[in-house]
Amino acid sequence: MTERNPLLEKFDTAPFMKIKTGHYKPAIEEAIRRAQQDIEQITASSAAPTFENTVEALEFAGEQLDRITSIFFNINSAETNEEIQKLAQEISPVLTDFKNDIIQDPVLFQKVKAVYENKDSLNLSIEQSTLLDKKYKMFKRNGANLDAGQKQELRELDKKLASLSLNFGENVLAETNRYELHITREEDLEGLPKGARTAAKMLAKEKNKEGWIFNLHYPSYIPFMKYAKSRALRKELAIAFGAKGFHGDELDNRENVLQIVKLRHKKANLLGYPTYAHFKLEERMAETPEKVNSFMEELLEKAKPAAEKEFHELESFAQDxxxxxxxxxxxxxxxxxxxxxKLFDLDDEQLKPYFELNNVIKGVFIVAEKLYGLNFQQVFEAETYHPEVQTYLVTDEEGKEIALFYADFHPREGKRGGAWMTSYKSQYRQKGKNERPHISIVCNFTKPTDEEPSLLTFNEVTTLFHEFGHALHGMLADTIYPSISGTNVFWDFVELPSQVLENWCYEKDALKLFATHYETGEVIPDDLIQKIKDSATFHEGMATLRQLSFGILDMSWHSKDPSGIDDVKAHEEKAFETTQLYPEVKENCMSTSFSHIFQGGYAAGYYSYKWAEVLDADAFEFFTENGIFDRETANKFRETVLSQGGTEHPLTLYKRFRGKEAAPEALLRRAGLLPKK
Incomplete structure (x- = not known):
């Protein structure tokens, strides 16, 4: 009897515990076959093309494939191994071929085009009109108007790019996992807090070694760089961190970087765009590379003098x-x-006891309850891909289901670094039912030890609020179509819900709800909260310059013809010229591990963090006018932004919330680069 494939059975929540690695490929192949049948029904129909029988039918074609691939690629990020990585290399070109089969199908395109050209007479809703525009552009921006030879060339480019991107990410993960700083002398730990020492001791024990081990995962790396007195060891660890993918060995990413940027440029040219940035930014709020560069130059002009002043002060301090x-x-x-x-009488070690992970989770839930009336109840029947993953049923004030929420907080060898929000099921409405989303956040926070629970740094607290802001965008979605639901918005708008929620971490009325000492139960004292607020703009000039440098590097790769670039390091040094404060480190190269732009979706889009900061600072000023938990303001934000997904242009949605466009002054005030109101 043939074993049943759980991915091909009908399921609502992902059947993680039943899935074996061998199930993925046959399930995806079968789901592609079924999706092809859905497409054939549209193309074979003799009826005149309508919005319903063409555009709407296309939107829901391949729904099963979307669910299966979301599970597979999320696992490849959060719980991968060599077998899954090998499968990803096999599956990616198959999926790319299928996608290209759809968007290069001339019959399907002509049907969509016929509906598009007749749209003014169709009396479509705003959401329907947006979906139609999106589907038409999907064809147009992916080669529907190319001739047969060009279409084949585009297919090959897309397949190569998918493979190179996967390879880039695998190399970064392998580099992160293979390095360890093994310390055997206790005096080399001078300056390190107890929690960092204990975690390093546990890591060494797991590896059957004496002493202490530090690695390149953030919960290990950051405390060492922040507190270790040994300058020589800090140097060793920092160079190892900055040299990922830059060792001239089998994990070197320089060739991947050069191939990716050159193939992206070639793809953009083939589709009629001068550069890859022009291609990507056509579907962004910023619209053009010129606007992005102008935006970054304006911020650079404001931030650079402050950054240089901060740097010289820091230099003098270190010298003294x-x-x-x-x-x-x-x-x-x-x-x-x-x-x-020295300046604020504040460090993370003072704060960490007040930010025990479970308390912070409760805190972010309370904030969501006070703002949006949401309740979170931990459930244990939903299957998970790892024992550490927690699941919660999210309901509204009437007990109605809003979402299923997964949370995965600690680093593992099979998990890529950083923090992100993702989805296992989109929200949409079909056949009279509002399908609710399954949303996940994945982080790499400090693990609990034998001696103390997981105590977060303040930066980790803001990261949790950030990812939870993305999660709320997914959870509170209320649209008809999955492809414009939740976080399916313009890339430079997607960070608004995440970044705006970070603001609550600095507010007394929010912190008092959850920041309690894990041993004594004492609520965080007012003087510590004031120190958090006072220090919020500490070195903000340098932090802004750092973020801008990443955006400038991204645009340097994607807004010009890269065909003449043959030295990744030299190109990077030139890109950093206007933002560099510290001496260059010859052993290091950022591009070779810049996963945001070479593996994630931030190519020609890294500027969006700063772009969204302008929006979030402006939006939060609106919240503060009536109190940070004012339900009327929160409901307005929910109704105009969080629930709407990509149903309308983000500028339209933002102006509906705020009553005006956002200006950078609110951000500059918050950063201390302009006087407060």
Whole structure:
């Protein structure tokens, strides 16, 4: 008897515990076959093309394939292994071929085009009109108007790009996992807090080694760079971190970078765009590379003088404290932390006892309840892909189901670094039923030890609120069509819901709800909250310059013809010229591990973090006018932004919420680069 494939059975929640690695490929192949049948029904129909029988039918074609691939690629990010990575390399070109079969199908395109050209007479709703525009552009922007030879060339480009991107990510993960700093002398731990030492001891024990092990995962790397007195060891760890994909070995990513940017440029040219950035930004709020560059230059002009002043102050401080003659990158976090402690009498070790992970989770749930009336109840019947994953049923004030929420908080060898929000099931309405979404956040926070629970740094607290803001965007979606639901919005708008929620981490009325000492139960004292607020703009000039440098590097790869670039490091150094404060490190290269733009979706889009900061600072000023938990303001944000997904242009949605366009002054005020109102 043939074994049943759980991915091909009807399921609502992902059947993680029943899935074996061998199930993925046959399930995806069968789901492609079924999706092809859905498409054939549309193309074979002799009826005149209508919105319902063409555009709407196309939207829901391949629904099963979308569910299966979301599970597979999420697992490849959060719980991967060599077998799954090998499968991803096999499956990606198959999916790329299928996608191209659809968008290069001349019969299907002509049917969609016929509906599009007749749209003014169809009396479509705003959401229907948006979906029609999106589907038509999907064909147009993916080669529907190319001749047969060009279409084949585009197919090959897309397949190569999918494979290169996967390979890039696999190399970064392998590099992250293979390095360890093994310390055997206790004196080398000087300056490190107890929690960091204990975690390192546990890591060494797991590897059957004596002493302490530190690695390149953030919960291990950041405390070492911030507190370890040994400058030589900080240098060793920092160079290892910055050299990922830059060792000239089998994991070197330089060739991947060069091939990716050149193939992207070639693809853009084939589709009629001058550069890849022009292609990508056509579907963004910023619209053109010129606008992006102008936006970043304006912020750079405001931030650079402040950053240079902060840098020189830090340099003088390090010189006075330890006679450091030249500040290096591996000194940045260490002396910044020392200076912050001196200026504000505050460090993360003071704060961490008030930010035990479970309390912070409860806190973000309380904030969501007060703003949007949501309730979170942990459930145990939903299957998960790892024992650490927690699941919650999300309901509204009337007990109606809003979403299923997955949360995965700690680093593992099979999990890529960073933090992200994703989805296992989109929200949409079909056949009279409002299908509710299944949303997940994945993070890499400090693990609990034998001696204490998971205590978060303040940066980890803001990261949790950030990802939860994305999750709310997914959970509160209320649209008809999955492809414009939740976070399916313009890339430079998607960070607004996440970044705006970070603001609550700095507010007394929010912190008092959940920031309690894990041992004593004492609520965080007012003086510590004031110190958090006072230090919020500490080194904001340098932080802004750093973010802008990443955006500038991204645009340098994607807004010009890269065909003449043959040295990744030299190109990067030139891109960083206007933002560089610290001496260059010859052993390091950022591009070779810049996963956001070479594996994630941020190519020609990294500027969007700063773009969305302008929106979020402006939006939060609106919240503060009536109180940060004002339900009327929150409902307005929910109704005009969070629930609407990509149903309308984001500028339209934002103006409906705020009554005006966002201006950068609110961000500059918050960053301390302009006087407060």
């Amino acid at each position: 404290l330890d006679q450091i003659d030249r500040l290096e990158k591996w000194d940045a976090a260490y002396y910044s932390e020392k200076l912050k402690q």
